[in-house]
Amino acid sequence: MNNLLIFYPAAVVAVITTLMVILTRNPVYAVIYLILSLCGVALVFFSLGAPFLAALEVIVYAGAIIVLFLFVVMMLNIGRVMNEQDCLRPSRKQMILPGFLVIVLLVETLMCLFAAAPVNPAASSISTKALGQALYGKHYLGVLLSALVLLIGAIGGIHLGRASSCPDTKERSIHAPR
Amino acid sequence: MLQHGQPILWLIPALPAAGAALIFLFSKQMSGRAAGRIACVSVTLCFGWVLFCSSLLLTWPGGNMLFFHEKICQWLDAGPIQSDIGFYFDRIALVFSIIVSGVGLLIHIYSCEYMDGDEGMRRYFGYMNLFVASMLVLVMADNALFMFVGWEGVGACSFFLIGHWYQKSENCVAAQKAFLVTRLGDIFLLIGLLLCARLAGVSYLNMSGFAQIDDMKSVAEFGGIQGSTLITIAALLLLGGAVGKSAQLPLQTWLPDAMAGPTPVSALIHAATMVTAGVYLVARFHALFALSPAAMLTVAFIGAATALYAATCAIVQTDIKRILAYSTISQIGFMVLGLGVGAFSPGIFHFFTHAFYKALLFLAAGAVIHALHGEQNIFNMGGLKQPLKGIYLAFLAGAASLAGIPFITAGFWSKDAILWSALTTRYGNAGLYAAGLATALLTSIYSFRLVCIVFFGNPRKEHHIHPPGPLLSWPLYILAFFAIVAGFINIPAVFGAHPAWEHFFTPVFGEDQAESLVHSSGYEITATLGSGALAIIGALIAWRLYAPKREPIPAPASEIGSVLTETPSPYRSSLANDLFHGWRFDALYDALFVRTFRIAAAVLGWFDRTIVDGIFELAAAIVRGFNTLFLFFQNSRIPRYALVMLAGAVVITTIVIMSIPR
Amino acid sequence: MLPAEQALILAAILFVTGVIGVIVRRNLIFVLMSVEIMFNAAGLAFVAGSALHGQPDGQIFFIFILPVAAAEVAIGLALAVLVFQKYRTLDLWTIARSREE
Numbered sequence: 001m002n003n004l005l006i007f008y009p010a011a012v013v014a015v016i017t018t019l020m021v022i023l024t025r026n027p028v029y030a031v032i033y034l035i036l037s038l039c040g041v042a043l044v045f046f047s048l049g050a051p052f053l054a055a056l057e058v059i060v061y062a063g064a065i066i067v068l069f070l071f072v073v074m075m076l077n078i079g080r081v082m083n084e085q086d087c088l089r090p091s092r093k094q095m096i097l098p099g100f101l102v103i104v105l106l107v108e109t110l111m112c113l114f115a116a117a118p119v120n121p122a123a124s125s126i127s128t129k130a131l132g133q134a135l136y137g138k139h140y141l142g143v144l145l146s147a148l149v150l151l152i153g154a155i156g157g158i159h160l161g162r163a164s165s166c167p168d169t170k171e172r173s174i175h176a177p178r
Numbered sequence: 179m180l181q182h183g184q185p186i187l188w189l190i191p192a193l194p195a196a197g198a199a200l201i202f203l204f205s206k207q208m209s210g211r212a213a214g215r216i217a218c219v220s221v222t223l224c225f226g227w228v229l230f231c232s233s234l235l236l237t238w239p240g241g242n243m244l245f246f247h248e249k250i251c252q253w254l255d256a257g258p259i260q261s262d263i264g265f266y267f268d269r270i271a272l273v274f275s276i277i278v279s280g281v282g283l284l285i286h287i288y289s290c291e292y293m294d295g296d297e298g299m300r301r302y303f304g305y306m307n308l309f310v311a312s313m314l315v316l317v318m319a320d321n322a323l324f325m326f327v328g329w330e331g332v333g334a335c336s337f338f339l340i341g342h343w344y345q346k347s348e349n350c351v352a353a354q355k356a357f358l359v360t361r362l363g364d365i366f367l368l369i370g371l372l373l374c375a376r377l378a379g380v381s382y383l384n385m386s387g388f389a390q391i392d393d394m395k396s397v398a399e400f401g402g403i404q405g406s407t408l409i410t411i412a413a414l415l416l417l418g419g420a421v422g423k424s425a426q427l428p429l430q431t432w433l434p435d436a437m438a439g440p441t442p443v444s445a446l447i448h449a450a451t452m453v454t455a456g457v458y459l460v461a462r463f464h465a466l467f468a469l470s471p472a473a474m475l476t477v478a479f480i481g482a483a484t485a486l487y488a489a490t491c492a493i494v495q496t497d498i499k500r501i502l503a504y505s506t507i508s509q510i511g512f513m514v515l516g517l518g519v520g521a522f523s524p525g526i527f528h529f530f531t532h533a534f535y536k537a538l539l540f541l542a543a544g545a546v547i548h549a550l551h552g553e554q555n556i557f558n559m560g561g562l563k564q565p566l567k568g569i570y571l572a573f574l575a576g577a578a579s580l581a582g583i584p585f586i587t588a589g590f591w592s593k594d595a596i597l598w599s600a601l602t603t604r605y606g607n608a609g610l611y612a613a614g615l616a617t618a619l620l621t622s623i624y625s626f627r628l629v630c631i632v633f634f635g636n637p638r639k640e641h642h643i644h645p646p647g648p649l650l651s652w653p654l655y656i657l658a659f660f661a662i663v664a665g666f667i668n669i670p671a672v673f674g675a676h677p678a679w680e681h682f683f684t685p686v687f688g689e690d691q692a693e694s695l696v697h698s699s700g701y702e703i704t705a706t707l708g709s710g711a712l713a714i715i716g717a718l719i720a721w722r723l724y725a726p727k728r729e730p731i732p733a734p735a736s737e738i739g740s741v742l743t744e745t746p747s748p749y750r751s752s753l754a755n756d757l758f759h760g761w762r763f764d765a766l767y768d769a770l771f772v773r774t775f776r777i778a779a780a781v782l783g784w785f786d787r788t789i790v791d792g793i794f795e796l797a798a799a800i801v802r803g804f805n806t807l808f809l810f811f812q813n814s815r816i817p818r819y820a821l822v823m824l825a826g827a828v829v830i831t832t833i834v835i836m837s838i839p840r
Numbered sequence: 841m842l843p844a845e846q847a848l849i850l851a852a853i854l855f856v857t858g859v860i861g862v863i864v865r866r867n868l869i870f871v872l873m874s875v876e877i878m879f880n881a882a883g884l885a886f887v888a889g890s891a892l893h894g895q896p897d898g899q900i901f902f903i904f905i906l907p908v909a910a911a912e913v914a915i916g917l918a919l920a921v922l923v924f925q926k927y928r929t930l931d932l933w934t935i936a937r938s939r940e941e
Contacts, residue, residue: 007843011850018854018877022861027869032874035909041854044847048891051901061880061905065913069873070866072917076855098863101824102856108831109852112838113845118876126896135903142900153911160918814936815893816871 014040266320363422371417392747413473424456443545449537478518486510521599584710588665622716
């Protein structure tokens with residue numbers, strides 16, 4: 001019951017803040033809402049018996065990845081510019097098809113979830129030790145692949161950062177007069 | 179196979195390669211002179227190590243050390259094709275690597291002054307070092323595939339160096355020509371090597387005395403062709419490679435044009451690193467050639483024909499470097515003739531002496547060109563004896579050695595050994611001998627024609643002579659010394675000397691070859707004196723025609739003032755002009771291959787444009803139809819993409835739900 | 841209903857919210873953030889599945905999602921910066937229109 005006490009408020013917070021992320025106009029607010037949403041999900045993790053992942057969620061996701069968004073938003077200083085352009089919401093007619101599809105998808109996903117055979121819930125939560133052993137035992141290949149993905153991401157980031165200093169884009173760089 | 183206490187062989191090619199790597203990696207940080215210094219040091223170290231390895235091989239305790247073999251690692255492991263990286267150092271490799279590194283070293287030192295101030299100096303020295311390294315790999319590789327690496331490396335480096343002054347388009351054309359013509363030979367070589375390996379039933383040929391020759395002999399039939407015919411074919415294919423690299427008939431056309439590069443490069447190509455690779459190849463595969471009399475005869479015939487051909491061309495050239503280029507073709511022809519008649523060690527002996535005097539001649543010619551600020555036409559020179567005394571003496575020594583002035587020059591002894599073998603060995607005959615004698619006469623005439631026109635008489639044109647520095651002259655003096663004395667190590671036994679060279683290769687070439695050299699005292703002395711007399715007669719003819727007279731010798735097609743180097747047809751007689759153009763081989767190849775190719779290209783181009791392209795146009799039209807369809811999905815707005823993906827996700831989910839068993 | 845199953849529903853809701861964000865928003869930064877929401881929802885589904893089955897594998901897959909998301913964000917934001925430098929805007933429709941011209 002203790003878990004449910006954590007779960008429901010956290011879930012509600014997560015849903016509301018996530019909705020705010022896609023509804024708000026100011027990107028800085030959106031980033032902060034996203035951080036809140038992730039913290040909510042982290043609490044859900046905690047209630048599901050995955051405290052280590054809850055910590056990871058806060059530290060890596062909220063603390064590192066999302067803060068990167070914040071950096072970029074700050075760096076480009078686009079808050080005001082964006083408000084003017086982003087005000088243009090799609091019209092209702094344009095929303096009919098996506099809205100319909102999204103609702104169908106949600107319904108179908110839920111149907112999938114409840115059509116699946118019921119499982120016996122495991123009583124105990126998985127300890128961090130068991131998690132670590134499985135990670136570096138059965139799934140060591142995945143760890144290597146993740147390392148590769150990160151490496152490629154780093155190389156890509158460096159490459160794109162260098163490309164921004166090539167003469168073609170330099171003349172239109174941020175600091176150049178309009 | 180690693181003997182206890184044998185020296186590290188891979189250091190030999192690795193040292194110049196390391197020099198090249200240093201120069202290329204840090205070329206932005208260093209000056210051209212520093213690059214030259216690095217190149218010289220690396221080749222010096224390499225030469226020293228070669229000498230050390232050689233002395234170890236020759237003075238091995240017990241005296242029965244035939245070769246060092248060192249396998250570094252496996253290189254290729256691709257099913258039936260396998261090869262190692264390994265080095266093999268026997269007496270052939272010893273002689274070749276001493277020449278390559280030693281003469282290469284002198285040329286490097288010379289280049290330091292010759293190329294001083296050139297903007298491409300770092301590039302130049304990098305490629306020179308790489309050139310030496312490639313050639314060392316070529317002569318020391320322990321198997322045929324690895325040898326091919328060096329073979330191609332040499333070709334690539336020659337391309338880069340001939341095109342060193344790439345700013346002028348004709349230099350690039352010359353470089354491409356050299357590369358493509360030798361490439362043609364390389365294809366033959368590669369097919370030949372693969373055929374040999376297939377016949378021998380091994381994945382690759384190793385070089386240790388060519389031990390698989392028995393396996394090749396025992397093949398009775400393969401692919402419907404008889405075994406002995408196959409061996410001839412294999413030998414001829416290898417010969418094709420040698421012909422391309424060594425500029426023999428009919429692939430000789432690239433070498434005269436290769437003069438576009440800097441003069442030290444020409445010296446390196448001609449004396450040490452490139453054109454002698456063909457000689458090395460035939461010598462290395464002597465066992466294969468010896469199996470097939472037809473192949474041997476072809477080799478001998480090509481050698482003799484090339485020697486004669488190039489000598490006739492050299493006699494009318496006006497460009498000092500082209501004369502030397504044709505003389506190289508001619509002299510390599512002598513070597514090939516020697517190999518073809520079964521006289522392997524005289525052939526290599528001629529390579530040995532030729533390396534000295536040809537490097538000397540080229541470097542001296544380079545010094546003359548340097549002194550005259552780039553003048554190459556001999557009819558614009560003259561009277562250089564006094565101002566360039568040292569170069570004159572060195573050049574004279576080289577020319578005398580090239581002409582084969584009897585008894586005192588190295589070229590005489592080596593050429594005479596080949597001529598004598600051409601007459602007397604199993605494969606030799608009087609025709610080859612006669613061609614060789616005629617060539618010897620022509621050689622003597624054109625070498626002294628060169629000396630007379632360039633150094634004697636009055637200057638035909640005013641030049642501000644720029645005196646050579648010590649780095650230019652000293653390599654010349656060293657080479658001149660060797661061009662004179664290098665022959666004394668193989669004076670025939672009939673003159674009461676000990677022919678050390680003749681037995682030097684017995685462990686490599688075996689008794690086969692040693693037997694085929696005939697020595698009969700009376701005739702041999704006569705023949706030697708005869709060929710010596712021919713050389714002197716040639717020199718006298720040249721003196722008679724071109725000696726300094728009161729009237730300076732008129733240049734052919736002369737106008738007052740300077741003679742253009744690129745005169746299209748300098749002579750009045752059409753025969754002389756044909757000779758000047760190398761018997762018009764280029765025009766022949768142009769008509770035969772280039773024009774045929776153009777016609778074929780035109781026909782195929784029409785076919786391609788109308789029919790083949792038509793099919794693809796149709797396909798393109800269909801695709802364009804789809805394009806309009808897909809444009810809905812791909813309208814470069816990310817929300818549209820997301821929408822399409824969402825639709826896909828919905829479809830997949832629907833399928834999943836349908837497939838759940840109820 | 842177990843909390844794990846409820847968490848699956850939560851994951852579905854979050855995911856669909858992310859999808860709506862990707863489709864509706866015209867700003868590149870917001871699109872990227874919506875993609876992050878979708879990533880996170882997928883991770884939540886994994887963890888919920890892990891809790892449901894009592895196996896560590898789902899949690900491990902969440903750990904694998906982390907570097908993928910990190911790499912995606914790094915490259916996506918770098919591209920966003922480049923796009924901004926080139927077009928002076930992050931509005932996807934404006935960018936698409938100026939590319940077509």
